[in-house]
Amino acid sequence: MDWKQIFKTSLTQAEVIAERFNLDANLIRTVIERYPARINSYYLSLIKEKDDPIYRQCIPTITELEDDFGEDDPLLEDSAQRAHPNVPDLITHRYPDRVLFRISNRCAMYCRFCTRKRKVGDPLKRPTWPAIEQAFTYIENNKIIRDVILSGGDPLMLDDTDLERILHRVHKIICNRPRSIIRIGSRIPCVLPQRITPKLCTILQRYHPLYLNTHFNHPTEITPESKHACELLANAGIPLGNQTVLLKNINDNSTVMKELMQELLSIRVRPYYIYQADPVKGTNHFRTKVSRGIEIYKNLRGYTSGLAVPTFVIDAPGGGGKIPLLPEYLKEKSPGKIVLKNYEDKEFIYPDTAMDD
Ligand SMILES: *Cc1c(COP(=O)(O)O)cnc(C)c1O
Ligand code: SF4
DSSP, rough: HHHHHHHHOOOOOOHHHHHHOOOOOOHHHHHHHHSOOOOOHHHHHHHSSSSSHHHHHOOOOOOOOOOSSSOOOOOOOOOGSOOOOOOOOTEEEEEEEEEEEOOOOOSSOOOOOOOTTTTTTTTOOOOOOOHHHHHHHHHHHHOOOOOEEEESOOOOGGGGGHHHHHHHHHHHHHHSTTEEEEEOOOOOHHHHGOOOOHHHHHHHHOOOOOOEEEESSSGGGOHHHHHHHHHHHTTOOOOEEEEEOOOOOTTOSSHHHHHHHHHHHOOOOOEEEEEOOOOOOTTGGGGOOOHHHHHHHTTBBBTTTTGGGOOOEEETTTTTTEEEEEOEEEEEEETTTEEETTTTTTTEEEEETTTTT
């Protein structure tokens, strides 16, 4: 089946989802009226049993409405809430030299834990061409931008023609700027790998240097299909990274996380970030304590390839950006000397002096 068919045969309606998993259709309906659901037939096929890590990521529950801690937009991504009202709706310009450009609000599957839950899948919030043009103009006028991150929703939900139109424009605008790059953030290699076709890769490879960060959360998401998708992308010369969200009862466990990171490397995907879950309304049942993430990091660093160790970050509420967190490897600092702890908690002293001091 091609990806459009797999997408078309998604479960999206309360009755169908409820019947499939023996749930209360009325409850499911109330949830998805607020936060849409889409479980495409590929991702659905990965569910082995009720409440397994795949199920929890995609099947709506009433908990989403009951839990109202947090905010709809804690990272202040929407322009109305941001300090610079002249930034177009589709752009978040948080760091000096790079922007997030949300070209789609649709996804191949709606993750229940999504930080942009407030607007993904809403047909009224789909980016329009005039809004996309405004974003182009903004990038054109802000010469300092050298890194454009196409994001969403999922940017690969656009069809090949529309996607190429955007890539072409962005590339044209920034390609003469020193050290410019384009990035794509897409969960599609994980949730609808059939979308990664040779034709798509032929398009993408015209816009190098192009990087793609994908989003796998659990080792069972790594399948022959997703492996093949990553292989096509990597063979098109696109360096692949991965961003994982730390999720309670899904991957908040050192063994699972280590397996995931090693599996990713074996399909040529380099782990980039593990995110602490954002305090987003309707997703708190997925949030862990920060200490869990630090513990997981501690069980990666030293115990497996450094390439398998991503940076653990919190995206600071209020729009502060990503802040890295580490276990306490630096034990003591005094003039001329620091005391370090290695991965096994053994102490080492480093002479902290330099010739010129
Ligand atoms: C995550 C993010 C980026 C990219 O951050 P890197 O650390 O460079 O990967 C850029 N802009 C916004 C708004 C982001 O949330
Ligand atoms: S694919 Fe990304 S944007 Fe879409 S629902 Fe999942 S987490 Fe949200």
